[in-house]
Amino acid sequence: MVTPALIGVDWGSTSLRAFLLDADGSVLQEHAAAKGASTLHGHPAFVAALDEVAGAWRRAQPALPLLACGMVGSQHGWLDVPYVRTAAGAADLAAKLAQPSDTALHIVPGVLCDDGKLPPDVMRGEETQIVGALAQHPQLADSCIVLPGTHSKWTHVAQGAIVRFATHMTGELYAVLRQHSVLGRLMPPEVTPDAQAFLRGVAAARDHGDLGLPHQLFAVRSLGVTAQLPHAALAEYLSGLLIGHELRAGLAWRAAHGLREQPLALVGAAPLCERYQLALGHFGQPAHLVLDNTAPAGLLALARAARLLS
Amino acid sequence: MVTPALIGVDWGSTSLRAFLLDADGSVLQEHAAAKGASTLHGHPAFVAALDEVAGAWRRAQPALPLLACGMVGSQHGWLDVPYVRTAAGAADLAAKLAQPSDTALHIVPGVLCDDGKLPPDVMRGEETQIVGALAQHPQLADSCIVLPGTHSKWTHVAQGAIVRFATHMTGELYAVLRQHSVLGRLMPPEVTPDAQAFLRGVAAARDHGDLGLPHQLFAVRSLGVTAQLPHAALAEYLSGLLIGHELRAGLAWRAAHGLREQPLALVGAAPLCERYQLALGHFGQPAHLVLDNTAPAGLLALARAARLLS
Structure with missing residues (x-):
């Protein structure tokens, strides 16, 4: 026993x-x-x-x-x-x-x-x-560890210690915009998984993020209003846009701190890590390690x- | 009569x-x-x-x-x-x-x-x-006209016609984050005008906006939790951060479309235009004309x- x-x-x-x-x-x-x-x-x-x-x-x-x-x-x-x-x-x-x-x-x-x-x-x-x-x-003693979530953490680990980190309130932004903003109004209550719409949002952040998140968010509405994206796909586009903005900034932060050659790890609930891994792949920088809780x-x-x- | x-x-x-x-x-x-x-x-x-x-x-x-x-x-x-x-x-x-x-x-x-x-x-x-x-x-026939609000509009006017524009949902972001996110929890119900806290938020966006809005927003909380900013000043810091991100992207958009030498005008309710003009001044690019409704x-x-x- x-x-x-x-x-x-x-x-x-x-x-x-x-x-x-x-x-x-x-x-x-x-x-x-x-x-x-x-x-x-x-x-x-x-x-x-x-x-x-x-x-x-x-x-x-x-x-x-x-x-x-x-x-x-x-x-x-x-x-x-x-x-x-x-x-x-x-x-x-x-x-x-x-x-x-x-x-x-x-x-x-x-x-x-x-x-x-x-x-x-x-x-x-x-x-x-x-x-x-x-x-x-x-092997993560010198690495970048990302913990996705309501308040995602990007962490720089050196010699086994947390030396700096940056929080991104991506998950909370998704929740409040979906529930309480004009962007949620066109969305049906249930989210249908849609990797294509998700990656379209990721790509918008990756390729045109300098247009600003406050602007790019409004596209969730205008794509719906003009029927260029089905209403059922808008929540996934929003998720991709927000995670894309987190990755855009997080990967630049990682590079600025000299971590491009160090391992990149995702730690968290499997479905969320899968979503982040998909988006990281779209940035051409997939995580080396994905760990559950x-x-x-x-x-x-x-x-x-x-x-x-x- | x-x-x-x-x-x-x-x-x-x-x-x-x-x-x-x-x-x-x-x-x-x-x-x-x-x-x-x-x-x-x-x-x-x-x-x-x-x-x-x-x-x-x-x-x-x-x-x-x-x-x-x-x-x-x-x-x-x-x-x-x-x-x-x-x-x-x-x-x-x-x-x-x-x-x-x-x-x-x-x-x-x-x-x-x-x-x-x-x-x-x-x-x-x-x-x-x-x-x-x-x-x-x-004289605004060839210009950049900005209409601040719930959904701010940055408009490129050429030969008297609207040729392109970009919406920034800045005002709505402020409202939903204040009312429905963790950021609002530390804020007292009434906003005390505080130009210094507002401009501190504007400067954070101007100088460090590449850290990403999802990250910089979290500072509204961490500045409060660590008592580096009084709770009564957090709403103004949030406002400055969001307007700062709008201006950062909007002014880059304006330059990308060759409008740096054209007049920049603010059109809208006087108190909001005053806020934007203050922020534009902090970017070194004040509006040439400020018009009420x-x-x-x-x-x-x-x-x-x-x-x-x-």
């Missing part, structure tokens, strides 16, 4: 997932609940949510260490854990774990990127996924670095 | 304004109602709305001609008036007025810009403001070109 070594918790704004992990990082069991950090208020609510997803495991093995990452450590979460500044590697993060009072839970700090010239940038949760990707794939592996690596494991 | 010559109607998606005009284009009286074209459904609703703002004038002078511009002529308005293709001057527009059946109302067509290479672009209402600006300022002058010029005036 395999022995559990850690309860790892991926606790974002809107979701909560707990993993029972063995010492190799294998997920033995998994529990999820709709108890995102932004939906909970006050210490008892967090205690109850943690008990809901991890209580049974804890009662069976009271000595198991507990480690969480994500927005649970933000000012609107359970405990405001101060950001660690770049460069931040696993040891830097492990040295700054924090615990809500009267709990056994440790929380991973987020990372702050602030060179004093450009506006600062922040991450919470992605640092753990990056640590997990590095634990599984040592690496948060469990990152939690284990950080727990080990912090000597929480028995 | 001055003799009325025309009832002009500026009938947009969300607002309806009627003007009693004399033969010089002076506004003798003005009525407004919250009866935008997108809020009305069916012929009788439009008839009633028109009567609400212009009925008294019509009963006093039944022979007065009536001319409307704007979304009233769209597929979701009173009558779907086909777009006139660029190049479109006053005579082209006047030749294609259309009338809903059993009414005395004429409606100005919108304009379609479609070179077959880039996605098409459309306007409805702005063409009339442009005709008005040209009627009042003949020129729709009444445009309606009169088009009525004259169509020989509707007695």
Whole structure:
């Protein structure tokens, strides 16, 4: 029988997932609940949510260490854990774990990127996924790691540490424009997958992005109004346009920081990574590595670095 | 006593304004109602709305001609008036007025810009403001006319005709991001005017716009979270960032079409034009002319070109 070594918790704004992990990082069991950090208020609510997803495991093995990452450590979460500044590697993060009072839970700090010239940038949760990707794939110690999502992160990793990163709020732009702008009005409620319309949006950003996103977005409407694109294809065109603008800027950022010869990795949910990989191919720069959620592996690596494991 | 010559109607998606005009284009009286074209459904609703703002004038002078511009002529308005293709001057527009059946109302067509290479672009209402600006300022016959708004229009005018244009959905982006995205969460409900924060956003777009709008938008949050900008200033920073991205692309578009030596004019509501002029100055390219609403002058010029005036 395999022995559990850690309860790892991926606790974002809107979701909560707990993993029972063995010492190799294998997920033995998994529990999820709709108890995102932004939906909970006050210490008892967090205690109850943690008990809901991890209580049974804890009662069976009271000595198991507990480690969480994500927005649970933000000012609107359970405990405001101060950001660690770049460069931040696993040891830097492990040295700054924090615990809500009267709990056994440790929380991973987020990372702050602030060179004093450009506006600062922040991450919470992605640092753990990056640590997990590095634990599984040592060749990413000097690389560009992209984590697509509501707030995509482009990360420059050097000598195993996060040295800088840039957030693109691509996923959120897609959601709010689709739900709340004039662009959504022509779109049917269900999205029909349409790689051709998606890549047409990607190509518009790639080839004519200097016309500006505020202008190119309006084409989602005018292509529909003039019937040059079926209404059912407009959501995919919008997705391609937004991801295309992210890649246009992200790939230029990657080149500006001398990373063109380093590995490029995508980390995240498989369907979204597939979409990004398709778009990266359209830019002629496909990712070398595509990884599914690496948060469990990152939690284990950080727990080990912090000597929480028995 | 001055003799009325025309009832002009500026009938947009969300607002309806009627003007009693004399033969010089002076506004003798003005009525407004919250009866935008997108809020009305069916012929009788439009008839009633028109009567609400212009009925008294019509009963006093039944022979007065009536001319409307704007979304009233769209597929979701009173009558779907086909777009006139660029190049479109006053005579082209006047030749294609259309009338809903059993009414005395004429409606100005919108304009379609479609070179077959880039996605098409459309306007409805702005063409009339442009005709008005040209009627009042003949030196704009070869110029770049910018109409800021929910959907800003950058227009290339040559020999008195609209030859091409580009829409930027800047105003709508501001509204949806403020109301529906994570960026709005830190902002207090009321916006405090703050030229310094606004220009900081403009400068970010001007100097670092190649980092991409999806990335730069996230700074609205990270500047707030890290307390590098007071929460009360974040809305103005967002406004500056979005207008800055519009200007960055719009001024490059203007240069690409050889218009750097031609006059640059702003046409629209005074507070918004003032904001754009401030930003244009920050780009070192202030507008030569700033005009308030020129729709009444445009309606009169088009009525004259169509020989509707007695």
